[in-house]
Amino acid sequence: MYSDSNHLKEEKRYVKLLINVTRSSNINRIKEKGGLTTIDISNNALQGALPILPPDLYALFASNNRLSGPMDSSICNSSTQSKLSALDLSNNMLVGQSPSCLGSSFYQLSMLNLRSNNLTGSMPVKFLKCSFLEDLDLSYNQLEGIIPRSLAQCNNLEVLNLGNNRLSDIFPGWLGTLPKLQVLVLRSDYFYGTMTTSIYSKQLFSKLQILDMSKNHFNGTLPSKLIQDMQAMRYVSESETKSQQYLVNDIVQGGYYSITIMVKGFDRRVERILNTLTTIDVSSNMFEGDIPTSVGDLEGLRWLNFSHNNFANQIPPTIGNIRVLESLDLSCNNLSGKIPQEIAKLTYLEVFNVSQNQLVGFIPHSTQLSTFNSDSYLGNPGLCGPPLSKKCRNEDTPQQLPPTLVTPPDTKGSSDLHLWQVILMGCAFGWVVGVISRYFTLAVREPLWLSRLVCQLEHQVLHRSKIRARQHQMKATRN
Numbered sequence: 089m090y091s092d093s094n095h096l097k098e099e100k101r102y103v104k105l106l107i108n109v110t111r112s113s114n115i116n117r118i119k120e121k122g123g124l125t126t127i128d129i130s131n132n133a134l135q136g137a138l139p140i141l142p143p144d145l146y147a148l149f150a151s152n153n154r155l156s157g158p159m160d161s162s163i164c165n166s167s168t169q170s171k172l173s174a175l176d177l178s179n180n181m182l183v184g185q186s187p188s189c190l191g192s193s194f195y196q197l198s199m200l201n202l203r204s205n206n207l208t209g210s211m212p213v214k215f216l217k218c219s220f221l222e223d224l225d226l227s228y229n230q231l232e233g234i235i236p237r238s239l240a241q242c243n244n245l246e247v248l249n250l251g252n253n254r255l256s257d258i259f260p261g262w263l264g265t266l267p268k269l270q271v272l273v274l275r276s277d278y279f280y281g282t283m284t285t286s287i288y289s290k291q292l293f294s295k296l297q298i299l300d301m302s303k304n305h306f307n308g309t310l311p312s313k314l315i316q317d318m319q320a321m322r323y324v325s326e327s328e329t330k331s332q333q334y335l336v337n338d339i340v341q342g343g344y345y346s347i348t349i350m351v352k353g354f355d356r357r358v359e360r361i362l363n364t365l366t367t368i369d370v371s372s373n374m375f376e377g378d379i380p381t382s383v384g385d386l387e388g389l390r391w392l393n394f395s396h397n398n399f400a401n402q403i404p405p406t407i408g409n410i411r412v413l414e415s416l417d418l419s420c421n422n423l424s425g426k427i428p429q430e431i432a433k434l435t436y437l438e439v440f441n442v443s444q445n446q447l448v449g450f451i452p453h454s455t456q457l458s459t460f461n462s463d464s465y466l467g468n469p470g471l472c473g474p475p476l477s478k479k480c481r482n483e484d485t486p487q488q489l490p491p492t493l494v495t496p497p498d499t500k501g502s503s504d505l506h507l508w509q510v511i512l513m514g515c516a517f518g519w520v521v522g523v524i525s526r527y528f529t530l531a532v533r534e535p536l537w538l539s540r541l542v543c544q545l546e547h548q549v550l551h552r553s554k555i556r557a558r559q560h561q562m563k564a565t566r567n
Contacts, residue, residue, distance in 0.1 A: 129153070130176070138163070138182065147174035151201070158184035159207075164194075171196065178203040178225065185209035186226075191238070196220050203249070204228040211236055211255075218242040225249040227273065227348070235260050244268055251275040251300065251348070259283040259306065264292025264317070271298040273348075275369070282308030291317045297363075302371040302393070309377040310370065321366045321386040324412055367391035371417065374398060379418075384409040391415040395441065398422055403442070405430040415439035427452055427471075443467045450480045 125142060128149040137157035141148065159182055173196045182205040190200060191212030198220045210233035211226065221242045227249045234257040235250065246268050256278040263269060272293070283306060292313075293299070297320050348357050366389050376398040383392070384406020391414060392407075399421040407416070408430025415438060416431075423445040432454030440457065441464050448470030451457065462475045472480040 138177070141172070144171045146171055148172075149174070149176045151176045151178040151180070153180055156181040156183070158182070159187055163187060164189035173197060173220070174199040176201040177205070180205055182207060186212060188212050188214065191215040191218065191236070198244075199223040201225045202229065207231060210234075211250075214238050215242055219244065221245055222268075223247045227251045227253065229253055231255060233257075235263075237262065239263065240265060242266065247271040249273040251277065253277050255279065259301075261292060264296075265290070268295055269293065270295050270320070272296060273298070273300045274304065275300045276303040278305060280305040280307075282306070283311050283314065291319070293317055294319045296320055297366045300367070300369045301373070302369045304373055306370070307374040307376065310375050310380055312380040312382045315380050315382040316385065318386060321368075321388045324364075324388045364388075365390065367393075369393040370397070372396040376400065379404050379423075381406045383407060386410060387412070389413060393417045394421070395419040396421075400424065402426075403428055403431070403447075407431060408433045410434065412436055417441045418445070420444045423447060425449075432457055440464050447471050451476070 125145050126147040126149075127145070128147075130149045130151045130153070132153050134150070134153040134155060136155065138150075138155050138159060141163060155177065159177075164187055172194055175190075175197065176199065178201045182202070184207065186202060186207050186209070189212075190197075191214050195217050197218070199222060201223065203225045204227070207226070207229040209231065211231055213236050215221070215236060215238040218239070218241060222244050223246065224239075224242075225247065228251070231250075231253040233255065235255065239245070239248075240262055243266065245266050248263070248269065248271065251273040252275065254277065255274075258281045259279060260274075261284060263272065279301070294317060296318050299318075348355060366386075368383075368386075368389065369391070371393045372395070374397065375394075378401050379394060379399050381404045383389075384404060387410055389410050390412055392410070393415070395417040396419070399418070400423065402425035403418065403423055405428035407413070408428060411434070413434050414436050416434070417439065419441040420443070423442070424447065426449035427442065427447055429452045432452040435456050437456050440460050443463065443465060444467035447465075447468040450473040451465060451471060458474065460475065462477070465471050465476055472478045
């Protein structure tokens with residue numbers, strides 16, 4: 089065992105070593121807390137290899153430096169294992185694999201942040217002694233393999249950020265059983281396959297406020313159960329809205345959780361996560377089918393991004409129930425039908441994008457939707473009305489046939505007679521094409537492609553007939 093004097097000598101030796109490896113260093117904080125040492129040397133220009141940690145170290149904050157070289161097993165000396173509660177080596181130049189002892193030997197480790205290094209290999213396979221672990225950030229490295237299933241034992245885990253690596257795994261639905269998980273970031277990895285949650289009978293991700301699975305290879309439908317289970321996004325507390333509180337890491341005073349996520353169309357570093365921040369981002373995957381209507385139950389959701397997928401059919405009108413929604417991006421999908429009038433009720437919208445879909449009809453009128461320019465609606469040939477230049481025809485009343493088409497052809501003489509001849513010729517041609525198509529359908533037995541071709545021909549013929557009829561009608565009116 090070390091005496092108190094030996095503790096102080098080791099601490100001074102460690103700090104002196106760090107100062108000697110750089111010409112300009114600024115030691116932020118070296119203090120004792122109940123006999124355990126906390127060292128904060130963040131935001132300096134420290135260079136060289138990571139020194140051996142002093143014994144009985146409580147917390148080391150060494151982010152935003154130039155520390156390089158591998159993280160060898162010397163970091164796991166026995167005296168440090170029993171005391172270390174926080175280790176932040178983010179934004180350095182560390183290489184190689186992370187020691188396996190980080191997941192299995194630190195009894196009281198509550199925060200481990202190795203973000204933005206050059207770590208390779210797989211994640212620590214075993215998280216056996218992680219009952220205190222609250223914050224695990226391994227993002228922006230080159231880690232490969234799967235997420236170790238032993239993380240399911242970390243019942244106090246609140247923030248898990250594994251984004252921007254090379255992890256390749258199916259959707260880790262088992263993480264949803266963690267009772268305190270509030271932030272899950274899996275963006276820009278190689279996750280794949282369908283998302284299966286039906287095998288879990290109990291609620292999943294009940295405390296989750298931030299879910300970012302963007303830029304992966306997920307496919308299939310987005311499970312409605314996953315949306316329904318997110319209880320933390322269902323309600324808006326007026327007291328929380330008024331008080332600007334943040335998700336706090338209690339290991340060190342002022343230790344706020346931070347992540348990098350897409351904020352209203354742009355990647356942004358969020359240094360302090362508000363307790364009211366709620367977001368779902370599944371963009372840039374291969375999801376298909378309907379957007380779950382249950383998303384409308386998440387009345388506390390603020391940012392929603394379903395863009396760059398293959399979602400089809402109509403936009404759920406239930407989205408209009410998310411009264412605090414600030415950002416809604418549904419662009420680059422296969423959505424069809426009209427924009428629901430209910431979306432006009434979203435008075436907090438700052439970002440709205442439904443471009444590059446197959447939407448039709450007029451754009452709903454509202455004070456909020458009128459603030460968005462035409463870029464929010466481009467790539468939908470069937471949409472009309474402000475802010476698009478394409479005007480809607482009789483958008484407020486059902487479209488009616490021109491009066492001359494229902495007026496008996498005895499008031500205009502020969503000109504009206506010619507008009508009806510043009511229409512009848514078009515209909516007759518369409519009938520002939522239909523008869524021929526039925527014959528070939530039975531004879532050749534290729535109904536799918538042939539029926540599509542015939543439908544196109546019929547549509548073109550009838551469309552041209554209507555155009556000619558209207559042109560002739562206008563000409564007769566002028567005369």
